[in-house]
Amino acid sequence: MKSVLITGAAKRLGAAIALEFHRAGYDVILHYRHSGTEVEVLSTGLNQERPHSAITLQGDLLQTVSLGALIERAVAFRGRLDALINNASAFYPTPLGRVTEAQWDELIGSNLRAPFFLSQAGAPYLRSTRGAIVNIGDVHAERMLKDFPVYSIAKAALHAMTRSLAKELAPDVRVNGVAPGAILWPERPMAAGEQEVVVEQIPLGRIGRPEDIARAVFYLADEAPYVTGQILSVDGGRSLFS
Numbered sequence: 001m002k003s004v005l006i007t008g009a010a011k012r013l014g015a016a017i018a019l020e021f022h023r024a025g026y027d028v029i030l031h032y033r034h035s036g037t038e039v040e041v042l043s044t045g046l047n048q049e050r051p052h053s054a055i056t057l058q059g060d061l062l063q064t065v066s067l068g069a070l071i072e073r074a075v076a077f078r079g080r081l082d083a084l085i086n087n088a089s090a091f092y093p094t095p096l097g098r099v100t101e102a103q104w105d106e107l108i109g110s111n112l113r114a115p116f117f118l119s120q121a122g123a124p125y126l127r128s129t130r131g132a133i134v135n136i137g138d139v140h141a142e143r144m145l146k147d148f149p150v151y152s153i154a155k156a157a158l159h160a161m162t163r164s165l166a167k168e169l170a171p172d173v174r175v176n177g178v179a180p181g182a183i184l185w186p187e188r189p190m191a192a193g194e195q196e197v198v199v200e201q202i203p204l205g206r207i208g209r210p211e212d213i214a215r216a217v218f219y220l221a222d223e224a225p226y227v228t229g230q231i232l233s234v235d236g237g238r239s240l241f242s
């Protein structure tokens with residue numbers, strides 16, 4: 001049975017990705033940090049559908065020294081690892097002039113440093129299964145998001161990391177990315193009219209669904225044996241908008 005580790009899997013896009021892999025027969029390792037209640041509900045549901053098919057692993061991805069152990073615990077579930085999905089992310093504005101070192105560390109740490117060190121620690125196991133890594137980027141990695149410079153820089157570097165690791169880990173491990181457009185509104189409060197402005201810039205005229213991202217991630221991880229080093233935009237055409 002194949003197994004997949006998904007970071008930040010308790011809710012939202014991470015949970016949708018977990019459901020997609022589980023439906024396809026994978027055993028899933030659900031990583032979370034604070035969302036213990038949500039992840040237990042998700043894991044219980046999956047184990048009711050198929051006994052012993054899901055476990056949860058808690059961890060703060062900013063603790064770089066713990067990332068090797070996280071991979072070891074994930075591998076211990078099934079004795080193998082077939083896919084690593086780097087989904088967890090901090091996301092908030094950091095207007096220039098007021099950026100703190102703590103914000104830099106959190107945004108770069110969760111969106112770039114942790115995916116890198118998880119990939120490095122997971123690589124030997126992924127090599128032995130000829131597995132795959134999928135990094136969840138952002139359409140704003142190419143088209144910087146105003147007032148979010150640190151997040152935008154982190155995601156741009158994550159896209160670069162995807163291409164770099166694809167070269168480093170070939171031919172055994174494929175490394176790709178998915179760049180979502182607007183799929184789920186952030187949990188932080190949004191200004192009046194902010195959502196309408198975003199939707200106006202989407203050629204398909206609406207925000208996407210978590211399943212759109214989950215299907216793209218599954219395709220790249222499992223159904224695309226000749227694709228590596230690519231970033232697939234799933235954004236309703238947002239990246240075409242000038």
Ligand SMILES: NC(=O)c1ccc[n+]([C@@H]2O[C@H](COP(=O)([O-])OP(=O)(O)OC[C@H]3O[C@@H](n4cnc5c(N)ncnc54)[C@H](OP(=O)(O)O)[C@@H]3O)[C@@H](O)[C@H]2O)c1
Pocket residue numbers: 007008009010011012013014031032033034035036059060061062086087088089090091110136137138139179180181182183184185186
């Ligand atoms: N939502 C969108 O429309 C959208 C658009 C573009 C790109 N994306 C990208 O798609 C991915 C998923 O988006 P989302 O909106 O579902 O994400 P999210 O809800 O903002 O965050 C996902 C999870 O990341 C975890 N996380 C954050 N910092 C962490 C840390 N230091 N250590 C461990 N876990 C940490 C949190 O886990 P806990 O709750 O357990 O603490 C959180 O639930 C992200 O990479 C995001 O950048 C999303």
